[in-house]
Amino acid sequence: MELVRRIAEWFGSVKLPAWVNDQAAAYYTFAARYVLAVLAVWIVVRAAVSLLSDQSEKEIWGYLALPNGAKTELDHWENVIGRGAAADVLLEYPTISRSHAALIRDADGKWTVYDLNSKGGVEVNGERIAAPTAVEDGTLITLGGVETVFMDMTLSEERAQAASRTRPGREIRPGATLLLLTLFQLILAVQLTLAGGESFETLVPLAFLGLIALEWLCYVMTRVLGRSGFEPETLAFFLTSVGFATTASASAGSLLKELICLAMGIAVFWVLGSFLRDLRRAKSVRWPMAMIGLALLLLNVLTAKSIFGARNWISIGSISFQPSEFVKICFIFAGAATLDRLFARRNILLFVVFSGACVLCLAMMSDFGTAAVFFAAYIVIAFMRSGSYAAVFLSGAGAVFAGFMAITLKPYIAARFATWGHAWEYAASSGYQQTRTMASAASGGLFGLGGGKGWLKHVFAADTDMVFGMVCEELGLVVAVLTVAALLVFAFFAVRAARTARSSYYVIASCTAVTIFLVQMILNVFGSVDMLPFTGVTFPFVSNGGSSLITCWGMLAFIKAADTRQNASFAIRLPRRLTRRERKAAETL
Secondary structure, rough: HHHHHHHHHHHHHOOOOOOHHHHHHHHHHHHHHHHHHHHHHHHHHHHHHHHOOOOOOOOOEEEOOOOOOEEEEEEEOOOEEEOOOOEEEOOOOOOOOOOOOOEEOOHHHHHHHHOOOOOOOOEEEEEEEOEEEEEEOEEEEEEEEEEEEEEOOOOHHHHHHHHHHHOOOOOOOHHHHHHHHHHHHHHHHHHHHHHHHHHHOOHHHHHHHHHHHHHHHHHHOOOOOOOOHHHHHHHHHHHHHHHHHHHHHHHHHHHHHHHHHHHHHHHHHHHHHOOOOOHHHHHHHHHHHHHHHHHHHHHHHHHHHOOOOOOEEEOOOOOOEOHHHHHHHHHHHHOOOOOHOOHHHHHHHHHHHHHHHHHHHHHHOHHHOHHHHHHHHHHHHHHHHHHHHHHHHHHHHHHHHHHHHHHHOOOHHHHHHHHHHHHHHOOOOOOOOHHHHHHHHHHHOOOOOOOOOOHHHHHHOOOOOOHHHHHHHHOOHHHHHHHHHHHHHHHHHHHHHHHHHHOOOHHHHHHHHHHHHHHHHHHHHHHHHHOOOOOOOOOOOOOOOOHHHHHHHHEEEHHHHHOOOOOOOOOOOOOOOOOOOHHHHOOOO
């Protein structure tokens, strides 16, 4: 502690050199505006191209031998067999139902066959099954009178397959992209320091140095684990860097809190990523996480104080946090499900009840922006789990009715809707924040005024609810658009990875996480420029807020777990190495 105190005292006594005058700072800021824009484009494009161009090659986990001698590949852990177009294993026989059966593999390599209420039934080694039945290599599976033979992959075949796949990061090195990001952060830190003049906050360069240390520590840990994919983390660190810049400009004193919360968020990211490696373990915490989420919301309803109409903050001494942010992780755990869970209607009904309870609590807290985010996540989960457009339509109709009631019964919400589309008519009252955001964003142009040089930071909640306008003003439209593009890259990757995902659990979880990111971004950006009602939700990774930052990094783990590129994700367990005897046996095949 004595060492920390002395370091703090030393940094507190640091003064800018005499040659760093206003003119030198102006020259630096002028050049840095353009360099930062170029670096931002370079970083996001490199990460996006590497993430989206690397092939998510399908993995073969077994075969199903057909009566004609052909072998059909089982390229997921969960495979629906039927003659419907949506089946993973398509068998075009008239006696087979559209969704006839499912073959499911667990993380230990054991396989189970399920009868999906088919007309022709399922037989295992000649015996009709009514419950899930284990199968192994050579098991005869009869589907509606059609005989097939299940053939499991041997360990040597799995290892040979893994060795033949390409690895990410060979053409676009993630380490080089991280070096560009480090340069971006250093230039930005110097710019923000110079903007403070003689009264600059020593916490600004310290916070950025801490950010750089954390990102390189993550990269080194990734490489030590034998993984070569770091693009999602790079994009997240880029967004976090922009968030540090706006926080340094608006409230530099909050940077220490942001740095601590970033370290906590990264720790949550690694813990959740490691936890998700075991699918059975991830499934087992579904309902405990749901209970934790509801408990947090009820605690919020009962104890939180109202701030500007919403009761979403809890204070314990000098520490305040937003429980609804952490509930997002619980919500994903409760909503994600493996294929066998999707067969039981009871599971989706329980999730509907849980979702309704979450939204009801948020409504009681008057946090309708977060309620909209949860509802969008519910729609995605409900559709992916049921495939029913009717359920989505009915849920949407219910949401419209609930929104109408909220506007009718809550004057606070009605006032925001009255301002929507008419912000300039209420520029001195309810439209004050939106009009100032639009004016400041326009003044920034393509390359911004420079970090710390903006005016919007003096408006309440500029670095949270209106952070997009602040980024436009200080760093320019180019960087602001790239923050949106980084989140869109996550969305494209999640959809693309769904084609080769091992389990529906990872597909639902990753798609829900990106849905939450995108809906928050849309509400934040369009709300602050009066294209949508102003809801006050945060911009993922960028807005100032410790609870939000921790949660965003936690949700990134679900996206990482869906990355099936070879050795790309630490959230996917690598096959064990072959013994010398197994290698020799594999070589003779």
